[in-house]
Structures are given as structure tokens and as C-alpha cells.
Amino acid sequence: MLKVKDLTVRYGDLTILDQVSFHVEEGDWLMVAGPNGAGKSTIINAVAQGAPYTGSIDLAGRDIRSYKAHERARLLGILSQHHYFNYSFTVEEVIRLGRYAYTPGIFSRPREEDETYVREAVEMTGLGPLLGQSVLTLSGGEIQRVFLAQLLAQNPSLLLLDEPTNHLDLVYQKQTFGLLKEWLKSPGRAIVSVVHDLGPARAYGSRALLLDKGRLEARGPIQEVLTEENLNRVYGMDVFAWMRDMLSQWQR
Amino acid sequence: MHKRREGFRPFEYLLFAGLTFVTFAVSVSLGSVRVPLPDTVTLIWNALWRLPLPETAVSPSIILAVRLPRVLSVALTGAALSLCGGAMQGLLRNPLADGSTLGVSSGASLGAVIAIAFGITMPSLPFAGTMVMAILFAFLSLIIILALAYRLDYSLSTNTIILIGVIYSMFVSSIMSFIITYASDRVRQITFWTMGSLNGSSYGNALILLGALLVFGGVILLHARELNAFAIGEDNARHIGINTRRVKLTVMISVSVLIGVSVSIGGTIGFVGLVTPHMVRMITGPNHKKLFPASLFGGAIFLMLADLLARMLLNPVELPLGVVTSFVGAIVFVFIFHRARKTGHA
The missing domain is CATH 3.40.50.300 (P-loop containing nucleotide triphosphate hydrolases)
Structure with missing residues (x-):
């Protein structure tokens, strides 16, 4: 791979x-x-x-540089080591961005299956109770789980x-x-x-x-x-x- | 898990539009000569539909030829600058970013001043030379500031980028003052380029602002989702599949055009893009799908009120509009800076 x-x-x-x-x-x-x-x-x-x-x-099988950004993101997902926030996005907003690769650009509409992937990612990481909460209020471990959920929603x-x-x-x-x-x-x-x-x-x-x-x-x-x-x-x-x-x- | 709408709901649009309209009507009716609010509204309404103008105490031309184009220009400038502020704050993940704090507005002013002092014009369009130079210099300024910031501090921390912006503004202002001193017969006085005003704006000005806002403001609005990702982090934006380079360039060009157009018409009106998105964010949250539409209306309202204050405070003497916005802006700046430091991310 x-x-x-x-x-x-x-x-x-x-x-x-x-x-x-x-x-x-x-x-x-x-x-x-x-x-x-x-x-x-x-x-x-x-x-x-x-x-x-x-x-x-x-x-x-292809040079990674030859992929478009959203094509690459469908195959490859990354979890970084350090995260910090300046704005009070909700947990749900951050996780949903994981679906960007499937609805890229300015004209694509969200799809039915996006919901399924987001829901599964939330269930797997146990973040259900925190969905509406601001990411500024989370602990380091909770933030790590939010990005893990985003990554699972991305489904690479x-x-x-x-x-x-x-x-x-x-x-x-x-x-x-x-x-x-x-x-x-x-x-x-x-x-x-x-x-x-x-x-x-x-x-x-x-x-x-x-x-x-x-x-x-x-x-x-x-x-x-x-x-x-x-x-x-x-x-x-x-x-x-x-x-x-x-x-x-x-x-x- | 039910899905919530991320964007503006119709009643929110109605609410913000209503508030904007009320502020607009009040702004037009008040001034050195006060025209009662109902008369103002009737006058504008009738003029709009080419009905016979009602009998009022003052000549309709004060309203129709002087105040109306001015307030329109003020509202559109406020909307454009607020949108730019919001976009830059998202793109750079920096709650203190704004045309004036980053030095982009000063850069645009320098471009305009050079165009006027050296007589750079476009053959067919008399006003275009100034505007194109202002846009070009705004864009160059953004590039210079970001290049410096990336070089000095890759994480683009709030403090570094603001410090560079301030230094850049001072540097550019000194060049500008130099040029204005030497070509004082041609260029408008320094205060206009450092503390702008929309006194004497025409319908033509308003139309140019509207056109720029429709096209380039529209581009920014369409990138709300990408800017959400940038506001969370540029690396994360790239990881989820955003073409970060293209989005950055597109937003930077749009911001430069809007700031360049605003500056060439109204001079540097500072801190609008800092104050409005910040206040709006407290109501709507940081999601740009809501923040942007709310900032458009909020910016128009804020700048109309500031302009009203500039006209009324020392009536009949008029203050430059930029004096009022900078006064408010500086205080809000300290407040945001303090809060950002407290959460430890500055």
C-alpha cells in the first residue's frame, strides 16, 4: 500500500x-x-x-504527489501528536470535517453515508455525550479522541x-x-x-x-x-x- | 444523532437584515440637518419607484444625493471589511487578524498614494489606477507579512504575526508620509490615508463596493467549510483533504481585492474587521457558515453607527470615520488579546 x-x-x-x-x-x-x-x-x-x-x-501504486488533496485523504488518514484550539468549535463540527474528502470543493452536497460514518466514529470513540461541547473545554485526552473520531469518519x-x-x-x-x-x-x-x-x-x-x-x-x-x-x-x-x-x- | 443546520436559518437572515435596515434608515435621517424617520423612509421609497417626492422641511437632495450614497458606501465597506477580518482570522487561526493589524490596509493605502502621486492611471477608467494599485499592494503586503511570519515562526503564533504586522504598518506608513509630503499638491492629506472617511462618497463608489462584495465576498462565503478547517489547524485541513495552498491563495486574493477597493474609496478604516467578527462570534460561535453572513450584516451596522457618531459627536465638525473605529477597535483588541493569553494559545 x-x-x-x-x-x-x-x-x-x-x-x-x-x-x-x-x-x-x-x-x-x-x-x-x-x-x-x-x-x-x-x-x-x-x-x-x-x-x-x-x-x-x-x-x-502511484506517486503520492500525483494525488489531489481529497483523493489522497480518502486513502490516507493522519493523526497528529499535538493539537490546540483558538476557537470554540463543537466536538461535532470537528468530527464532521472528517468527511470533507468525500464532499470536496464548494459545490458538493453532503451525502447520506456521511451520517453513517460520523455516527459510527462517534460510537467507537464514545464521544456521544460530548458532541455539543466546545473543544476549548476538553482535556488533552478528550481532544485526542475527537481527532481519532474525525479520522475514523474520514475512513481511509x-x-x-x-x-x-x-x-x-x-x-x-x-x-x-x-x-x-x-x-x-x-x-x-x-x-x-x-x-x-x-x-x-x-x-x-x-x-x-x-x-x-x-x-x-x-x-x-x-x-x-x-x-x-x-x-x-x-x-x-x-x-x-x-x-x-x-x-x-x-x-x- | 440528529443533524443540525450549520448555516443561517431564514428567520436569522430576516432578523439581521431588519436590524441593518433600521440602522440604515436612522443613519440617513440623522445628521447636521435632522429629517424625521418616516419622511426619510418615504423619500427613499418614492425615489426608488420614481413616485413624486413628498413635501419635506429640507431639500430632498440632502438625503438622495449626499446621505444616501454615503451611508450605502459605509454599510458596504463595513460588510466587506468585516468579512475580510473574519476570513483572515479563520485562515491564520488568529483572533487578532485584521486588515489594519496585519498592515494590509496600510499596504493598500501606499499603493493608492503611489498611483496618485506618480499619476498611474488606466486610460479608459479614471479611478481604476488607484484601485488596482491598492489591490496589488494589499496582496503583496499579505504575501510579505506571511512569508516573514512563516520564516520566523512556523507555527504562526498570534504574537509573531501581529508584531510583524505592526512593524510592517509603521514601515509602510513612513514611506507613505514621505511621498505625501513631496507630492502634497496631488495626494489627499495624510489623515485620509491613515484615518479614512467616506465623506462625499458617490453612488458610483457604492456600486463598485457592491460589485466587489458580490464577487469576492461570495468567493469567501463559499469557502466557509475550508476556513473552518483552517481555523482548527492548517495541518488538519491538509490531512482531511483540503487543497490548502489553493484555498489560501483564493482567500488571500479575495481579501486583498476587498481591502484594496475599500481603501481606495474610503481610506484606511481600521479595526472594523477585528471588532465585528469578534462580537458576532460571541453570538453565532466560530463556524464560518454562520459567522460570515452575520459578519456581513454586523459589519454594516457597526460601521454605519460609527459613521453616525463621527458625524454627530462634534456637530458641525466631522471626525474621520477611522478615528471612531480605531477608538473602539483598540479597546476591543486589548480585550481579545487578554482573553487569548488567558487560554494560553496566544
């Missing part, structure tokens, strides 16, 4: 991403891991056409998620991972997500990319990438010892 070849992003003299290549197939859940500043979010930004890049990005086949469980409490973290796992079961879908928390990454991911300082350190099936040796090298610490230590806190 997504083929990325020699993706390079530079800001002036600074190389953020250096010749990164990977591909995503149907049914994949690709976890992008690595320390701060490894270039994880930049991969998402570049694919989302939000950062200047060299190299090639193919989406569903490939999701790019930048730390989807950022700001979420444990209940919603678990729920969100479960929801995405369900979403992925329909044919023709795939997910790429940037993660900090390596536990859920191993639990839910099918494959992984490990990045460090803009370079690809490892890629492949999740069990082969997130290994003790790889993680210790990239993070510069004994990752497994730390994880075991943290886990043991609950076994006393």
Missing part, C-alpha cells in the same frame, strides 16, 4: 531523515520506534506532505498515527489499541504508528522500524526488530533491565 524509498528530509544543514526505506502491506501494523529526535514524527509529516523531502513515496485505508495514545489514560489507551486492532481486521487496511511505549508496540505491532538520529537501524517483523540487542544499542541503556525492573514493582 505504501512504498517509501530513500526518504530524506533536510532543514538547512540539518539532516532529520537519511535515506529511509520501508513498505507497508495490507493488514500490517508497523510500529515506528526510536529515541527522541530519531525522526519518527518526520516520517509521518513527510508522507502527509507536510515536510519537504527527497526520495519517493508511493501510495497504492491507511492510518498514520503519531503517538495515538499520547495524553490518554490507561482505560482509553487500552480501548484505543483494541479499537485500532478491530479496525485493522477489515481487508485492505493498514496502520503505521509512532510509539514511545515499547510494551504495547510489541503487543499490537506486526512489524517495526527502529530509527536513531534519522537513520534506519532495523526493520522487519516486530520480534526481530525490538530485540534486547537492538534496543540497548539504539537507546544507549539496558532497556530490558529497566522494563523488568518496572514490571517487578507490581509483583512485590
Whole structure:
């Protein structure tokens, strides 16, 4: 579905991403891991056409640059890491914008099925009670769920998620991972997500990319990438010892 | 989940139109010579349908030839500038954006002043040179300000962009004053270009404003949904499938034309585009499908009242209209800035 070849992003003299290549197939859940500043979010930004890049990005067999904005949005959905609002739009207004790709431009009318998708997205994220509320009054986690709902209403086949469980409490973290796992079961879908928390990454991911300082350190099936040796090298610490230590806190 | 209508409902249109009409009638009837309201309405009505004009205390020409075109121009300018303010506030996600705070109006003034001082005209249309130069300079100003802002602070935070706007306005004003000082015989005095007035507007002026508003105001109204997405965030707008570059360019051109036309007719009338959308937003909420129509009416009402105040306050001396709007605008600016800071997004 997504083929990325020699993706390079530079800001002036600074190389953020250096010749990164990977591909995503149907049914994949690709976890992008690595320390701060490894270039994880930049991969998402570049694919989302939000950062200047060299190299090639193919989406569903075509150069991603050859798509019109609304065509691209029907295939590719993005959840950003940071959101903040200046105006008091309602939760419903933000979610409904997710249907823009199907009714683009100034002359298209809303369609019957828009309602269905919006309703389903609201149900899946449990935002029903908040629909009429101003987004300025929401907590960070609630805002994250609003944009997740917008993304589900958009109904793309490939999701790019930048730390989807950022700001979420444990209940919603678990729920969100479960929801995405369900979403992925329909044919023709795939997910790429940037993660900090390596536990859920191993639990839910099918494959992984490990990045460090803009370079690809490892890629492949999740069990082969997130290994003790790889993680210790990239993070510069004994990752497994730390994880075991943290886990043991609950076994006393 | 029931679906709510996002746009204006008919009774809301009726309400706003009614308020606008009442303000309009009052504005025409009051002035240095007071014409009773019923007489004013009858006079306009009869003139409109070419009926014989009623007997009034004053000559009908005060109403028909002086006040009516002026108030019409004021109302249309108010509507146009408010719409521009609302559009820029959505596009830049910045509640303080306005032609005057960003320096776009000053830029347009500079264009007009250059056209007059250097005698740039179009052969067939006597007034067009000034107007085209004002529009061109308004657009260039927008480009310069945005380019600078993106360069200095990619997130386009409220403070950065306003700071650049203020500095740009001062820079442009200094050039303008320089030109006016050297060509004082040709160009209208500085106060007109810094504190505009619609004193002496003609039906022709009103017609040009109406035409610009119908075309370019219409374009802005048709982009309400896209501007909603921009107001939430430009990245989000791109993610949901909006051609952000095209929308940005279209809105910027429309805004430049409306501001350029307004400035070349009435000079810089500041802060209308800041005050009206802000007040309207408190009633309608931020959704541009409602905010835009309400801002059109609200802007017309606000500017007619400001113009009335400018005429009546020191009667028979008339204040420039821009003095009144800037007075109100500066206070509202501080208020919005304070609120924006409190929510932590400024």
C-alpha cells in the first residue's frame, strides 16, 4: 500500500531523515520506534506532505504527489501528536470535517453515508455525550479522541498515527489499541504508528522500524526488530533491565 | 444523532437584515440637518419607484444625493471589511487578524498614494489606477507579512504575526508620509490615508463596493467549510483533504481585492474587521457558515453607527470615520488579546 524509498528530509544543514526505506502491506501494523529526535514524527509529516523531502513515496501504486488533496485523504488518514484550539468549535463540527474528502470543493452536497460514518466514529470513540461541547473545554485526552473520531469518519485505508495514545489514560489507551486492532481486521487496511511505549508496540505491532538520529537501524517483523540487542544499542541503556525492573514493582 | 443546520436559518437572515435596515434608515435621517424617520423612509421609497417626492422641511437632495450614497458606501465597506477580518482570522487561526493589524490596509493605502502621486492611471477608467494599485499592494503586503511570519515562526503564533504586522504598518506608513509630503499638491492629506472617511462618497463608489462584495465576498462565503478547517489547524485541513495552498491563495486574493477597493474609496478604516467578527462570534460561535453572513450584516451596522457618531459627536465638525473605529477597535483588541493569553494559545 505504501512504498517509501530513500526518504530524506533536510532543514538547512540539518539532516532529520537519511535515506529511509520501508513498505507497508495490507493488514500490517508497523510500529515506528526510536529515541527522541530519531525522526519518527518526520516520517509521518513527510508522507502527509507536510515536510519537504527527497526520495519517493508511493501510495497504492502511484506517486503520492500525483494525488489531489481529497483523493489522497480518502486513502490516507493522519493523526497528529499535538493539537490546540483558538476557537470554540463543537466536538461535532470537528468530527464532521472528517468527511470533507468525500464532499470536496464548494459545490458538493453532503451525502447520506456521511451520517453513517460520523455516527459510527462517534460510537467507537464514545464521544456521544460530548458532541455539543466546545473543544476549548476538553482535556488533552478528550481532544485526542475527537481527532481519532474525525479520522475514523474520514475512513481511509491507511492510518498514520503519531503517538495515538499520547495524553490518554490507561482505560482509553487500552480501548484505543483494541479499537485500532478491530479496525485493522477489515481487508485492505493498514496502520503505521509512532510509539514511545515499547510494551504495547510489541503487543499490537506486526512489524517495526527502529530509527536513531534519522537513520534506519532495523526493520522487519516486530520480534526481530525490538530485540534486547537492538534496543540497548539504539537507546544507549539496558532497556530490558529497566522494563523488568518496572514490571517487578507490581509483583512485590 | 440528529443533524443540525450549520448555516443561517431564514428567520436569522430576516432578523439581521431588519436590524441593518433600521440602522440604515436612522443613519440617513440623522445628521447636521435632522429629517424625521418616516419622511426619510418615504423619500427613499418614492425615489426608488420614481413616485413624486413628498413635501419635506429640507431639500430632498440632502438625503438622495449626499446621505444616501454615503451611508450605502459605509454599510458596504463595513460588510466587506468585516468579512475580510473574519476570513483572515479563520485562515491564520488568529483572533487578532485584521486588515489594519496585519498592515494590509496600510499596504493598500501606499499603493493608492503611489498611483496618485506618480499619476498611474488606466486610460479608459479614471479611478481604476488607484484601485488596482491598492489591490496589488494589499496582496503583496499579505504575501510579505506571511512569508516573514512563516520564516520566523512556523507555527504562526498570534504574537509573531501581529508584531510583524505592526512593524510592517509603521514601515509602510513612513514611506507613505514621505511621498505625501513631496507630492502634497496631488495626494489627499495624510489623515485620509491613515484615518479614512467616506465623506462625499458617490453612488458610483457604492456600486463598485457592491460589485466587489458580490464577487469576492461570495468567493469567501463559499469557502466557509475550508476556513473552518483552517481555523482548527492548517495541518488538519491538509490531512482531511483540503487543497490548502489553493484555498489560501483564493482567500488571500479575495481579501486583498476587498481591502484594496475599500481603501481606495474610503481610506484606511481600521479595526472594523477585528471588532465585528469578534462580537458576532460571541453570538453565532466560530463556524464560518454562520459567522460570515452575520459578519456581513454586523459589519454594516457597526460601521454605519460609527459613521453616525463621527458625524454627530462634534456637530458641525466631522471626525474621520477611522478615528471612531480605531477608538473602539483598540479597546476591543486589548480585550481579545487578554482573553487569548488567558487560554494560553496566544
